[in-house]
Amino acid sequence: MRRTTWWLLATSLGLAALLAWTARPPATLADPNGDEEEGEHAHVPAPLEYADAHMPLGVWTDQAFIARGREIYTAKCAVCHGDDGDGRGPAGAALPLKPPDLRKAGSIAEMRDNYWFWRVSEGGLVEPFKGRGSAMPAWKGELSVEDRWAVIAYQHTFSGHQGPHVPWEHPELTLVGRDIYVMACVMCHGRDGKGDGSVAGTLAPRRAPQPRDFTQTEFKFRSTPSGQLPTSADLFRTITEGVRASGGPLTFGLRGHRIMPAFNQMPVEQRLELIEYVKSLNRAYWERREITTVAVPPPPPVTPERVARGKRLYADAECLACHGERGRGDGPSAPTLKDNRNLPIAATDLTKPARFKNGSRPEDVYRTLVTGLAGTPMPSYGDSLEPDQAWDLVYYVLSLSKGGERAAGAR
Amino acid sequence: MKGVRASILGVVLVSLTAAIADEAPIAGTVKAIDAAARTVTLESTAKGKTRQVVVHLEPGARIVKFVRAAEPGKTGFVEQPLALTDLEPGWVVSVEAKHEGDKEVADTVKVVLER
Numbered sequence: 001m002r003r004t005t006w007w008l009l010a011t012s013l014g015l016a017a018l019l020a021w022t023a024r025p026p027a028t029l030a031d032p033n034g035d036e037e038e039g040e041h042a043h044v045p046a047p048l049e050y051a052d053a054h055m056p057l058g059v060w061t062d063q064a065f066i067a068r069g070r071e072i073y074t075a076k077c078a079v080c081h082g083d084d085g086d087g088r089g090p091a092g093a094a095l096p097l098k099p100p101d102l103r104k105a106g107s108i109a110e111m112r113d114n115y116w117f118w119r120v121s122e123g124g125l126v127e128p129f130k131g132r133g134s135a136m137p138a139w140k141g142e143l144s145v146e147d148r149w150a151v152i153a154y155q156h157t158f159s160g161h162q163g164p165h166v167p168w169e170h171p172e173l174t175l176v177g178r179d180i181y182v183m184a185c186v187m188c189h190g191r192d193g194k195g196d197g198s199v200a201g202t203l204a205p206r207r208a209p210q211p212r213d214f215t216q217t218e219f220k221f222r223s224t225p226s227g228q229l230p231t232s233a234d235l236f237r238t239i240t241e242g243v244r245a246s247g248g249p250l251t252f253g254l255r256g257h258r259i260m261p262a263f264n265q266m267p268v269e270q271r272l273e274l275i276e277y278v279k280s281l282n283r284a285y286w287e288r289r290e291i292t293t294v295a296v297p298p299p300p301p302v303t304p305e306r307v308a309r310g311k312r313l314y315a316d317a318e319c320l321a322c323h324g325e326r327g328r329g330d331g332p333s334a335p336t337l338k339d340n341r342n343l344p345i346a347a348t349d350l351t352k353p354a355r356f357k358n359g360s361r362p363e364d365v366y367r368t369l370v371t372g373l374a375g376t377p378m379p380s381y382g383d384s385l386e387p388d389q390a391w392d393l394v395y396y397v398l399s400l401s402k403g404g405e406r407a408a409g410a411r
Numbered sequence: 412m413k414g415v416r417a418s419i420l421g422v423v424l425v426s427l428t429a430a431i432a433d434e435a436p437i438a439g440t441v442k443a444i445d446a447a448a449r450t451v452t453l454e455s456t457a458k459g460k461t462r463q464v465v466v467h468l469e470p471g472a473r474i475v476k477f478v479r480a481a482e483p484g485k486t487g488f489v490e491q492p493l494a495l496t497d498l499e500p501g502w503v504v505s506v507e508a509k510h511e512g513d514k515e516v517a518d519t520v521k522v523v524l525e526r
Contacts (some may be wrong), residue, residue, distance in 0.1 A: 028526040078488075079477050079523070080523060083487065088490070089477075090477045090488050090490070091505065091521055091522070091523040094438075094519075094523070095438050095458070095523065096436050096437065096438055096505075097438075124456075130456050131456065133438065135439075137503065137524050137526070231494075264465055391525075408525065
């Protein structure tokens with residue numbers, strides 16, 4: 001009875017979220033000021049490869065840095081954008097697509113730092129700017145990363161805003177993402193992203209997993225080392241693929257059950273906007289200086305010797321204490337496991353790859369081993385296993401399931 | 412009478428629009444210069460399509476780039492005249508061109524970026 005109720009609730013919620021989202025998909029090309037007619041600012045999210053480009057907080061108001069930006073701007077940008085940022089430089093005036101007026105505070109308040117960095121780096125060589133006939137040069141080959149940030153810090157001063165150009169100063173930066181969040185995520189993750197949505201407690205009553213608290217630094221699914229925030233690409237992957245579980249609603253287009261739905265049908269632009277809103281809930285995204293990711297080397301061929309070595313590692317690394325000798329999640333420590341909220345948490349049944357929360361492709365299992373799952377008892381083996389050993393263990397883990405060896409070899 | 416006036420006004424407006432549309436600037440990257448034929452070939456993208464346009468320069472056409480004013484106390488940019496042979500492939504330019512038959516004929520070429 002309890003299981004049936006849970007199912008009905010989860011399915012209803014999923015359908016309601018899907019209907020709400022389909023009925024009023026949020027706009028991603030808002031142009032209330034007509035800026036796109038006048039200039040070339042398109043209200044689109046920066047692509048994933050630029051999504052993590054956030055200017056460190058203090059730099060926006062660093063006078064030395066701004067002065068450096070001014071020098072570069074005056075030499076390279078003012079001929080089109082104008083000395084005052086009004087878009088009326090002599091060369092700009094001759095262009096079919098006029099440069100935007102960088103003094104328009106309302107318009108500038110909608111442009112995220114990663115959008116600016118992408119724009120300055122790639123210029124008019126990428127869509128949608130290329131198709132519009134933008135003559136903006138790509139500066140990534142001529143200006144260093146720091147120089148590009150310096151120019152952006154200087155051009156930001158044209159808008160008259162004195163503080164850092166961040167979402168908590170300009171809520172306009174993440175309005176589109178916020179709308180999507182309210183429609184698709186708020187029920188579980190809560191209004192403030194603390195994982196305390198109105199239905200969060202009913203998803204898995206008094207036990208893990210619970211919806212992620214976006215305001216904290218602990219994220220399970222990452223390609224970054226233990227203790228660090230995920231990359232935008234990590235968040236994108238989780239939103240796209242959802243989070244698998246032993247129960248929960250089936251997701252169209254993807255096999256298996258998910259405790260968090262897969263939003264793979266949501267347009268990419270909307271997923272990117274959503275990520276920007278989720279990041280805005282945690283200032284640490286603007287405080288990190290450098291992002292390191294765990295590289296997943298190309299998987300070696302599966303051999304019986306490799307699987308045998310993986311089996312020995314499985315015992316040596318004490319995986320069996322939680323996951324059990326045969327990988328069924330029934331090790332001696334399993335009943336005592338708790339997550340960081342002190343909620344009981346089950347050890348994953350390794351014989352059922354469809355339930356692996358972080359994915360069951362060989363590279364997914366490798367990443368889980370090396371990064372661990374923050375906030376759960378699953379540790380990171382990044383420091384204790386060499387890449388080759390990690391692959392041995394991956395192949396052994398995948399061999400524990402019926403189709404595991406096939407899955408391990410499927411490339 | 413009112414109808415005639417409205418018609419004339421309509422024709423004038425349409426003609427004016429067509430004339431303005433016919434003289435749209437073209438911005439693009441210089442791909443080739445033919446000093447003898449006085450043509451510049453540009454690679455230009457508009458409405459999602461990249462195309463090569465051969466622009467014919469009128470006799471006496473101006474070719475300019477913008478440089479900072481050298482006179483003390485003056486700021487801003489001033490035009491510096493160039494010869495056609497000064498242009499180089501790779502530069503980004505904007506031309507004021509109009510259709511003449513099947514040709515694009517320009518009276519001004521402005522250098523946007525030298526690279």
